[in-house]
Amino acid sequence: MMLSGHTTRFAGVLTRVLCTALLPALLFFGTPRQAFAQVCADPSLMQFDVSSKIVRSRVGFTQGLEFRDGVLYESTGNIGGTTQLNTITLDGKVTTLADQGRKVFGEGLTILNEEVFQLTWQERQVFVYDPAGKLKRQMRNPRDGWGLSHDGTNLLFTDGGPSLYYADPKTFKIGKSVTIRAGKEQVAGVNELERVDGKIYGNIFTTRSIVRFDPETGCIDAVADLSALWEIMTPDERASTNSSENVLNGIAYDAKTGLFYLTGKRWKAIFVGRFRDRK
Numbered sequence: 001m002m003l004s005g006h007t008t009r010f011a012g013v014l015t016r017v018l019c020t021a022l023l024p025a026l027l028f029f030g031t032p033r034q035a036f037a038q039v040c041a042d043p044s045l046m047q048f049d050v051s052s053k054i055v056r057s058r059v060g061f062t063q064g065l066e067f068r069d070g071v072l073y074e075s076t077g078n079i080g081g082t083t084q085l086n087t088i089t090l091d092g093k094v095t096t097l098a099d100q101g102r103k104v105f106g107e108g109l110t111i112l113n114e115e116v117f118q119l120t121w122q123e124r125q126v127f128v129y130d131p132a133g134k135l136k137r138q139m140r141n142p143r144d145g146w147g148l149s150h151d152g153t154n155l156l157f158t159d160g161g162p163s164l165y166y167a168d169p170k171t172f173k174i175g176k177s178v179t180i181r182a183g184k185e186q187v188a189g190v191n192e193l194e195r196v197d198g199k200i201y202g203n204i205f206t207t208r209s210i211v212r213f214d215p216e217t218g219c220i221d222a223v224a225d226l227s228a229l230w231e232i233m234t235p236d237e238r239a240s241t242n243s244s245e246n247v248l249n250g251i252a253y254d255a256k257t258g259l260f261y262l263t264g265k266r267w268k269a270i271f272v273g274r275f276r277d278r279k
Contacts, residue, residue: 040181040219046212048224048262050232050273057094059240059266060086064109064118064148064192065250068131072252072261072270075109075118078102079245080266085109085118085133088270097133108148108157108192112169117155119145126172139172147193147202156193156200156215162186164200164215178218187211187220194251194260201260201275203249210251210262212275222277226262229271240268 064075072088083106085098100106107119116129119141126139143159150156154175155167163177180187189205190213199212199221208229212222226248230238240246241264250263250270263270 038217038219040183040217041221043182043211043220044222045278046210046222046224046275047278048210048226048229048260048271048273048275050229050271051259052272054088054090054261054270054272055092056088056268056270057092059268060084060094061245061265062250062263062267063107063265065252065261065263066109066111066116066194067252067254067261068111073109073111073116074250075106077105077107077121077265083120085116085127085129092270098127098129098135100127107145110148110150110155110193112150112152112155115169117148117150117169119148119157121145141167141172142174146205147191149193149195149200151195151215156195158190158193158202160189160191160205162188162190164190164218178215180213180218180220182220192249192251194253196253196255196260201251201253203247203251205249206244206247208248210248224275229262233269237267237269240266 060076061079062074063077066073074086074088076084082102083100083104084096087095104123104125105121107121109118118127122144124141126141128137129135146158146160148157155169157165162180164180165177166175180190190202191205192203194201200215201210201212203210208227210224211220213220246264246266248264252261259272261270261272
């Protein structure tokens with residue numbers, strides 16, 4: 001199944017990129033324009049080609065997704081449930097490894113050096129588990145928590161604004177930040193991060209778009225419109241997205257197969273496939 005029906009419509013989006021805005025692919029949160037020494041090049045188009053899907057045994061308010069050792073790890077928020085750390089097998093069985101209840105709101109998730117890191121939103125707590133879900137320690141995040149990934153050394157996270165932050169995985173002390181940009185424009189709302197081959201893929205909150213950007217420069221080099229996912233959903237799967245809360249959110253990657261896993265909040269399906277750059 002190939003997502004190709006929106007090429008013509010999305011070409012109009014790329015035209016807006018030339019004017020330092022992406023519509024609807026990027027959502028700007030009123031951030032002012034600033035002058036930069038380096039102007040980012042115009043983003044290109046990506047396309048997501050779906051090869052299969054996973055139907056979940058139960059849904060969660062997906063906030064973070066990561067692939068490890070043949071299973072998906074998931075962090076959930078507490079809307080309609082509790083903040084959990086789950087695993088999802090490739091045949092869809094969901095198992096809860098840890099449950100933090102409703103006192104915190106789970107956010108981004110990543111795995112580094114045999115430790116599973118889970119952000120919380122406004123509580124600014126960071127939970128650190130072993131791969132079996134046993135809580136090892138906690139850290140304090142000086143900012144709100146949104147998306148989370150890593151570069152092998154540092155934790156990389158967003159807080160809803162236009163910045164990507166680098167944090168120490170032992171203390172969560174922030175070392176530096178990079179402004180995420182399209183052209184000269186700051187881009188906020190990048191959520192649920194996945195680092196692949198030196199670039200970061202991220203959802204743009206409340207949209208049907210995923211961007212790819214360089215974590216060193218912050219420059220967005222590609223954008224994908226995932227609207228065609230809705231066209232290949234079953235009626236039941238589509239109904240699970242019929243809420244302003246149940247947005248596209250969840251990116252995981254298996255380096256061995258090159259497959260991405262995409263889902264959304266309370267979605268019944270996880271879509272499996274590959275991104276490719278359009279010429």
